[in-house]
Amino acid sequence: MLIDTYGRVATDLRVSLTDRCNLRCTYCMPEEGLSWLAKPDLLTDDEIVRLIRIAVTLLGVTDVRFTGGEPLLRPGAVGIVARCAALSPRPRTSLTTNGIGLQRTATALRAAGLDRVNVSLDTLRPDVFKTLTRRDRLPDVLAGLAAARDAGLTPVKVNTVLMPGHNDDEAPDLLAWAVAEGYELRFIEQMPLDAQHGWQRDGMITAGDILASLRTRFTLTPETDDERGSAPAERWIVDGGPHRVGVIASVTRPFCGACDRTRLTADGQVRNCLFAREETDLRAALRSDASDEEIAALWRRAMWGKKAGSGLDDPAFLQPDRPMSAIGG
Incomplete structure (x- = not known):
């Protein structure tokens, strides 16, 4: 298992397929974009699948989430998904x-x-979408959501970050829309993972702000801790159900004690925490003909050293050098 010194077991693997993205969200990267990883530095499709297989068959991983950057920009994304889903035991x-x-x-x-x-x-406002993402692609996103729902990729979850002065008044409208469309909405506190290192705690929209705004229009009943488990989102039943809304409060209500995640970057680095400042290089081991067991041992050591928490509540907190687009969600 991928266990750490605090007894947490990582069963949820986040795999970044690319650091590239076709949006330029203001809280993630500058308008001109970033210097992307060179192709030789990226894991190949075979290397990604091998590492996932090691995680699933030797390390107890049961859930695999593909992230980016924008994962659908990777040409082999569908094939990687198919090969992952064919593993035994089959991960979610x-x-x-x-x-x-x-x-x-x-x-x-x-x-x-x-x-x-x-x-x-x-946001559901075209002008605000264009301002926040620096691209005029809202109709494409809405069409993609509908296509995912129609294809049976359910529950379709929508992740929303509220930014002061832009969409901080939209929480109730977004929830009403999500309920009508059958999507599960999750608000995420803005985290210090922007490439510009411009995040400021004092200016962020907190979980408390979000819930206060939602309660101006909806009755919210909290789920029990048993229902939450290790999920990052606290969830509330909306107007008696069946719809739910979640809030991921990484900054103001950290959930590090129940964390079950391990992360693999597009260039083959293991990160034991989203906010870690150290990484373990599995790509070098892969390309040096290491055995599956040797790679698994490296991975176990990386997770064993995981800290008790993210450190966000420490005045001396230092933001990771890599932005979210390079780490993977």
Whole structure:
């Protein structure tokens, strides 16, 4: 197992397929984009599948989520999903995407064995979408969401970050829309993972702010801790059910004590925490003909050293050098 010194066991693997993205969200990267990883530095499809197989068959991983960057920009994404879904034991599979490529790939992803998707969408207003993402692609995202739902990639979850002065008044409208469309909405506190290192705690929209806004229009009943388990989102039943809304409060309500995640970057680095400042290089081991057992041992050591928490509540907290687009969600 991937166990750490605090007794937590990582069973959820986040796999970044690429650091590239076709949006330029203001809280993630600058308008001109970033210097992308060179192709030789990226794991090949075979290398990604091998590492997932090691995680599933030797290390106890039961859930695999594909992330980016934008994972659907990787040409072999559907094939990687299919090979992952064919493993025994079969892991549960999901994908986090900005939704732009979903209309053309949702059916193929479902046929390949993908179980569900999370789609990032911060606003329903075209002008605000264009401001936040620096691209005029809202209709594509909405079409992608509908395609995912129609293909059976359910529950379709929508991830939303509220930004002061842009969409901080949209929480009730977004929830009403999600309920009407049959999507599960999850608000995520803005985290210090932007490439510009411009995040400020004082200016962020907190979980408390979000819930107060939602309660102006909806009755929210909290789920029990047993229902939450190790999930990052606290969830509330909306107006008696069956719909639910979640809030991932990584900054103000950290959930590190129940974390069950391990992360693999597109260039083959293991990260034992989203906010870790150290990585363990599995790509070098792969390309030096290490055995599966040797790679598994490296992975176990990487997770054994996981810290008790993210350190976000420490005044001396230092933001990771890599931004979210390079780490994977």
